Amino acid sequence: MARMKFLCDADRCIECNACVTACKNENEVPWGINRRRVVTINDGKPGERSVSMACMHCSDAPCQAVCPVNAFYTTADGVVLHSKDICIGCGYCFYACPFGAPQYPRVGNFGSRGKMDKCTYCAGGPEPDGSMAEYEKYGANRLAEGKLPMCAEMCSTKSLLAGDGEIIAEIYKERVAKRGYGSGAWGWNTAYRETITS
Amino acid sequence: MAASIAKFRIIVGALALLWVAVSSYPAGAQPTSVDPTANAVSEQQLLQQFKTIQGRGSIPDTKSYTIEQPAGRDWRHFHEVTLRWIGAVAILGVLGLLVIFYLLRGMVRIESGRSGHTIVRFNAVERFVHWMTATCFVILALSGLNITFGKPLLLPLMSPEAFTAWSEWAKYAHNYLSFPFTLGVFLIFFMWVAGNIPNQVDVEWFKRGGGMVRNDHPPAYRFNGGQKLIYWIVVLGGGAIAVSGYLLMFPFYGTDIQTMQNAEMAHSIIAMLFIAAMLGHIYIGTIGMEGAFEAMGIGTVDINWAKEHHNLWLEEVRTGTQPHLAQQQPAATPGE
Numbered sequence: 001m002a003r004m005k006f007l008c009d010a011d012r013c014i015e016c017n018a019c020v021t022a023c024k025n026e027n028e029v030p031w032g033i034n035r036r037r038v039v040t041i042n043d044g045k046p047g048e049r050s051v052s053m054a055c056m057h058c059s060d061a062p063c064q065a066v067c068p069v070n071a072f073y074t075t076a077d078g079v080v081l082h083s084k085d086i087c088i089g090c091g092y093c094f095y096a097c098p099f100g101a102p103q104y105p106r107v108g109n110f111g112s113r114g115k116m117d118k119c120t121y122c123a124g125g126p127e128p129d130g131s132m133a134e135y136e137k138y139g140a141n142r143l144a145e146g147k148l149p150m151c152a153e154m155c156s157t158k159s160l161l162a163g164d165g166e167i168i169a170e171i172y173k174e175r176v177a178k179r180g181y182g183s184g185a186w187g188w189n190t191a192y193r194e195t196i197t198s
Numbered sequence: 199m200a201a202s203i204a205k206f207r208i209i210v211g212a213l214a215l216l217w218v219a220v221s222s223y224p225a226g227a228q229p230t231s232v233d234p235t236a237n238a239v240s241e242q243q244l245l246q247q248f249k250t251i252q253g254r255g256s257i258p259d260t261k262s263y264t265i266e267q268p269a270g271r272d273w274r275h276f277h278e279v280t281l282r283w284i285g286a287v288a289i290l291g292v293l294g295l296l297v298i299f300y301l302l303r304g305m306v307r308i309e310s311g312r313s314g315h316t317i318v319r320f321n322a323v324e325r326f327v328h329w330m331t332a333t334c335f336v337i338l339a340l341s342g343l344n345i346t347f348g349k350p351l352l353l354p355l356m357s358p359e360a361f362t363a364w365s366e367w368a369k370y371a372h373n374y375l376s377f378p379f380t381l382g383v384f385l386i387f388f389m390w391v392a393g394n395i396p397n398q399v400d401v402e403w404f405k406r407g408g409g410m411v412r413n414d415h416p417p418a419y420r421f422n423g424g425q426k427l428i429y430w431i432v433v434l435g436g437g438a439i440a441v442s443g444y445l446l447m448f449p450f451y452g453t454d455i456q457t458m459q460n461a462e463m464a465h466s467i468i469a470m471l472f473i474a475a476m477l478g479h480i481y482i483g484t485i486g487m488e489g490a491f492e493a494m495g496i497g498t499v500d501i502n503w504a505k506e507h508h509n510l511w512l513e514e515v516r517t518g519t520q521p522h523l524a525q526q527q528p529a530a531t532p533g534e
Contacts, residue, residue, distance in 0.1 A: 010235075011234075011235050017256060020257075032258075032259075034257050034259065034262060037255050037256075037257055037262045038255065038256070039252075039253040039254065039255045039262070039263055039264075039265045040253045040254050040255070041239050041244070041251065041252070041253035041254075042238070042239060042253070043253060043254040046237060047235070047237040047238040047239055048238065049235065049238040049239055050253075051253075051265055053265040053266075062270050062271055062274040065274050065278050066273075066274050066277050066278060067349075068344070068345045068346075068348060068349055068365065069348075069349065069353070069358070069361060069362050069365050070349060070353060070358065071362075085359065085362070086358055086359070086362045087362075088362055088365050088366040088369055089366075089369075090345065090369060091449060092277070092462075094455075095270065095273055095455065095458055095459050095462060096270045096271075096273055096274045096277070097270050098266055098267055098268050098269075098270045098271060099265065099266060099267075100261060100262055100264050100265065100267070100455075103259075107449070107450075108448075108449045108450075109447065109448050109449075110370075110373050110374070110447060111369050111370065111372075111373040111447060180233065181233035181235070181236065183235065183238065183240055183241065184240065184241055184242075186241050186265075186266075187241075187265075187266055189241075190266060190268045190271075
């Protein structure tokens with residue numbers, strides 16, 4: 001089985017936000033929720049850098065560990081998914097997540113956050129693959145159709161890579177070797193406890 | 199001859215030119231690639247410098263501008279491991295001590311027996327405030343413990359859907375009952391603060407172990423040293439738990455994710471210790487001491503109980519130096 005990961009080649013990201021838009025459109029993500037976002041560090045200054053970030057589908061995911069009702073599960077592909085029928089909207093996954101991935105439909109006063117929403121790696125949820133119930137709650141299930149997440153597929157500079165961790169790491173290594181520089185796989189050490197050394 | 203010299207000079211000149219051209223490049227190198235982001239920030243450097251990596255985004259949710267906060271892993275360890283240990287040791291430890299103490303000491307009896315005459319100890323308002331706070335506390339404690347211990351202890355006993363339904367109701371109960379609980383803590387503070395200022399009598403009381411070990415009755419005013427301790431645990435612990443709880447209930451109002459994590463840690467640790475302390479309070483107010491429960495139950499206590507446990511208070515009431523109770527002292531009523 002493949003171990004699915006995201007890899008943002010920050011040297012290529014041009015902050016076009018196409019991944020953000022593609023994700024919102026493909027998954028019909030509700031207003032106010034962004035499963036993926038692009039953040040620019042040192043914006044407008046010398047040495048600025050943009051990174052596209054969403055759920056990294058961590059190994060031994062912290063959200064899954066802290067969830068008081070066991071709403072999370074990790075698929076055989078290493079994708080971290082959750083059940084909105086089980087979620088009680090306590091907000092703990094947001095405190096534990098190193099990447100700020102969990103989102104809630106409401107602000108959360110009086111504990112009224114609503115059911116958590118996050119990147120599903122375009123792999124839906126616990127409902128039957130491709131069903132309407134799955135689409136309404138979680139959005140598309142491209143993985144079941146043999147396709148990769150829309151954000152990475154749409155990336156205009158191929159900065160954002162999705163796929164089996166070993167394969168995308170190899171692609172990244174080749175790039176770094178060819179162009180002679182690379183800022184590393186952002187978030188990999190935190191998410192997977194490994195870095196790509198070239 | 200002149201022609202050969204000219205030829206020689208051309209060769210030397212060409213060699214010199216070649217030497218200049220070659221030496222201006224590093225040995226054996228083709229032009230190196232340019233790194234356009236050589237001066238840009240790196241992940242490791244940012245994480246070493248700050249606890250989080252932040253930037254600027256283009257969506258309204260400013261929380262999303264933090265792209266990495268590895269501290270979430272530490273918080274997870276606290277919540278899944280450390281807190282469970284603190285809770286288990288504090289709560290089971292106190293329970294265990296109480297069981298041992300009960301087996302050794304049994305119920306503290308009214309030594310001189312019941313006199314049949316009673317005296318008002320807590321009026322209706324005081325009892326209402328106490329039980330309002332106490333009821334809220336029990337529900338808050340159980341619904342709070344569910345968040346920490348429900349997954350390992352309760353979830354295996356029921357279906358995930360049933361556990362979610364219960365946990366969601368527990369969460370709402372926890373949030374909304376915080377208001378009457380906080381009000382209760384406020385009222386308790388103002389209502390009983392006068393009788394709960396520590397003084398010399400308490401030092402003596404604690405030196406004699408509150409009279410709990412042997413059949414000893416150290417003197418006490420309306421509240422003895424142990425009760426004052428419980429009072430300040432409720433007021434200070436309840437205050438701290440309310441502040442940290444409201445920070446959690448109104449997430450990210452002037453707080454960032456670190457503050458939210460810290461608020462949750464403070465809230466849960468104080469809660470575990472609070473629950474452990476209240477177990478001791480419940481014990482001594484019920485099976486631990488004869489004649490104690492009725493003080494908060496029906497509001498009156500037996501004169502002999504008051505003599506043994508709060509002799510100085512009884513004197514105060516009798517001499518009328520405690521004005522708010524003096525006029526409420528009822529005529530002696532038959533106890534049986």
